[in-house]
Amino acid sequence: MILVTGGAGFIGGHLAETFVREGHDVVALDNLEPFYDVGIKRRTIEAARTAAEDGGSYEFVEGDVRDAETVHDLVADAEYVFHQAAQAGVRTSVENPRKVDDINVEGTLNVLDAARESGVERVVFASSSSVYGKPVSLPYQEDQPTTPVSPYGVSKLAAENYVRVYGDLYDIPTVALRYFTVYGPRMRPNMAISNFVSRCTNDEPPVVYGDGSQTRDFTYVADIVRANAKLLDTDAADGETMNIGSTDTVSIETLATTVRDAIAPELDIEYGERQAGDAEHTHADVSKAGELIGYEPTEDIRSGVERFIDWYQDNREWYEPLVRSS
Structure with a gap:
């Protein structure tokens, strides 16, 4: 069995659905926190x-990685x-x-403690390019x-x-993947690309925070x-940390212009105050x-944004508020 924590989220949902399509038995754990519209997560669950x-089996468990008992029970079977x-x-x-x-560190420790006791084949951890922060040089290298x-x-x-240390100390096969700004169908509505596409589709100008010179490696x-x-x-990557990006960078201003030109070229781009904590490149x-x-x-x-625009315009209901049952 494959356990996907955060399995109703953007990336976790794609992983769960793909694994099921390939014939694997999957359990998806997610607490359905309304960080963004829970309706998107419910649609993700239904897609899996x-x-x-026509594939493997799928089970959704509503629960939290901060709940050590729930995590232990699920990891024991994975x-x-x-x-x-x-x-x-x-x-x-x-x-x-x-x-x-609490969620990102303590929740990960719960997963690792459970894996230490169960003897799983591998724990794959979703890390982030945000660990780099201020670049010494570009492109980022893991060391x-x-x-x-x-x-x-x-x-x-x-x-x-913690993933690295638990792997070394307790002989748990672990891999950490540093994701670089992931985008695509079902992405969070508050991310730059989905926000630009949504606003332009609704005849509202895209808003760039800062002067737009910041660059991102969108994956x-x-x-x-x-x-x-x-x-x-x-097992070639066991014990390793790896970048998973596109190697293709673009400025936020260029991204906004590309989306605007594809959907509503008559709109102007608006600029707002730069947000604290954002990396420069x-x-x-x-x-x-x-x-x-x-x-x-x-x-x-550029081709990825075109694909997302096409998907968004065919699936706008994913981003429409859904009535939640009590």
Whole structure:
């Protein structure tokens, strides 16, 4: 059985559905916290259940990685754990750093303690490019200093170090994947690309925070899924930390312009105050992942944004508020 924590979220949901389609038995754990519209998560769960009609089995468990007993029971039955659950959002972490620490660090320790007792085949941890913070040089390489500039980045770095130490001390096969700004279908509505697309689709100007010169290495979610899936079949990366990015960077202003030109070229771009905790630049060197697991990104930002715009315009109901049953 494969356990996916955060399995109703953006990346976790794609992992769970893909694994089910490939014939695996999957359990998805998620607390359905309304960090964004829970309706999106419920649709994600239904997509995985539909995939199970022609693939492996799927079970959704509503629960929290901070609940050690629940985590222990689920990990005990798992062969592989893909630990995606986290409190996301740099800006959220600036507002409430203790909550981010509680979920991202303490929750990860619960997963690791359970894995230590159960003897799983592998724990794959979703880390983040936010651990780098202020770049010493670009592109980021895994061995360069980590100086995160937000509580979110600190929490991911702390959890990542626990993953490494537990792997070394207790002989747990672990891998940490540092994701670089993941986007694609079902992405959070408060992320830059989805926000730009939503606003332009509704004839509202895209809003760039700061002067737009910040650059990001945007990674299409299908590439993230492929990197994770590789770890079902190889131990070549056990004990390692790897960048999973696209190697293709773009400025936020250029991104906003690209989306605007594709949907509503008559709109002007608006600018707001830069948000605290945002990194200036991100850019991944993925050569280590290429050598260890054959990772190679397949989607550049321009073609990926076009694909997301097409998906969004065909699936706008994903982002419409849904009536929640009591």
